[in-house]
Amino acid sequence: MARVGKAKRLQCVGYTIPQIKTAIRKKFPNLSPTSFKVTSCPDEDYNCIGWAAGDTKNFWWPIGGYWPPGVPRERTLDAFKQAFATKGYVECEDVRAEDGFEKIVIYARDGKPTHAARQLSASGWTSKLGTFADISHRLIGVDGDEYGARVAQMKRPKS
Amino acid sequence: MDGMIYHIDAVPVFSTAVYTPVLAPPAPQRTARAKSDSSFDSRLVAGGVTGVEITSDPIPPATRRRFDRLARKWKSETLFTSAIDDMAMNSNYQQIIGMGPVVVPLILGRLKERPDFWFWALTAITGTNPIPARDLGNIKKMRDAWLGWGRQRGYSV
Numbered sequence: 001m002a003r004v005g006k007a008k009r010l011q012c013v014g015y016t017i018p019q020i021k022t023a024i025r026k027k028f029p030n031l032s033p034t035s036f037k038v039t040s041c042p043d044e045d046y047n048c049i050g051w052a053a054g055d056t057k058n059f060w061w062p063i064g065g066y067w068p069p070g071v072p073r074e075r076t077l078d079a080f081k082q083a084f085a086t087k088g089y090v091e092c093e094d095v096r097a098e099d100g101f102e103k104i105v106i107y108a109r110d111g112k113p114t115h116a117a118r119q120l121s122a123s124g125w126t127s128k129l130g131t132f133a134d135i136s137h138r139l140i141g142v143d144g145d146e147y148g149a150r151v152a153q154m155k156r157p158k159s
Numbered sequence: 160m161d162g163m164i165y166h167i168d169a170v171p172v173f174s175t176a177v178y179t180p181v182l183a184p185p186a187p188q189r190t191a192r193a194k195s196d197s198s199f200d201s202r203l204v205a206g207g208v209t210g211v212e213i214t215s216d217p218i219p220p221a222t223r224r225r226f227d228r229l230a231r232k233w234k235s236e237t238l239f240t241s242a243i244d245d246m247a248m249n250s251n252y253q254q255i256i257g258m259g260p261v262v263v264p265l266i267l268g269r270l271k272e273r274p275d276f277w278f279w280a281l282t283a284i285t286g287t288n289p290i291p292a293r294d295l296g297n298i299k300k301m302r303d304a305w306l307g308w309g310r311q312r313g314y315s316v
Contacts, residue, residue: 027239044274044298047241058296064243064279066296130239146239
């Protein structure tokens with residue numbers, strides 16, 4: 001997993017950054033060219049759920065992936081909330097930034113969870129896009145057909 | 160044993176309604192049947208195929224082309240999803256499963272090149288799941304389990 005540093009330029013095997021950005025924008029039309037940044041190369045090791053939970057070693061998914069012990073292996077919103085609860089998250093009212101807390105948002109389509117994003121700042125969020133790249137973005141950027149709608153938000157104290 | 164069968168109950172994609180395995184190809188030149196290794200065989204999916212007949216027949220070019228085309232389309236259509244079940248239910252992926260044991264070496268070759276979610280297809284085709292429950296989600300270990308399985312059965316991976 002290559003990260004963007006201040007002095008380092010991200011270089012990915014098999015893709016240029018413009019190619020990655022173009023592919024992402026095709027799928028997420030709410031992301032304008034300047035409203036998001038590619039922050040990692042494509043990587044199958046982890047996914048959005050693990051990324052939101054702070055785990056880049058495991059691909060979190062209730063069916064066929066890593067899933068916290070004791071949490072039902074079912075693709076329901078309740079099971080996803082329980083999975084995040086194992087990392088200290090509790091449900092909260094909204095997605096506004098709160099001092100001392102970090103928040104995540106869960107997306108669902110047709111009632112099935114699809115995605116999670118993690119808050120970085122007042123208007124900045126980060127998402128791992130499936131087996132593709134990580135991006136930093138505005139929350140609205142990943143709303144839409146691919147992931148559906150935001151259905152829950154949770155928060156935990158910043159460590 | 161339940162711990163080894165991670166999604167058989169949740170999503171019945173492994174049923175023979177989806178894929179009807181062909182266990183005995185006519186007059187194979189060479190077979191490398193699963194050894195009766197109790198530690199390994201204990202991991203076989205109940206009710207599934209108990210092994211895959213491997214032949215040394217070359218893979219027909221048309222089969223290889225079809226597999227490559229379906230694999231590319233599958234990856235392209237599921238690149239942004241985290242849902243392993245959605246990846247597996249993608250129509251291209253299902254067609255690959257439907258191609259049967261002939262594509263096992265092609266899938267293992269892809270896995271060797273780069274870890275990816277081929278595990279569902281391999282289990283659906285072979286009826287076997289060599290991935291220990293503790294390794295679910297660790298895609299490199301999941302990949303290694305399948306490559307080890309392939310080597311045990313004579314695939315050059």
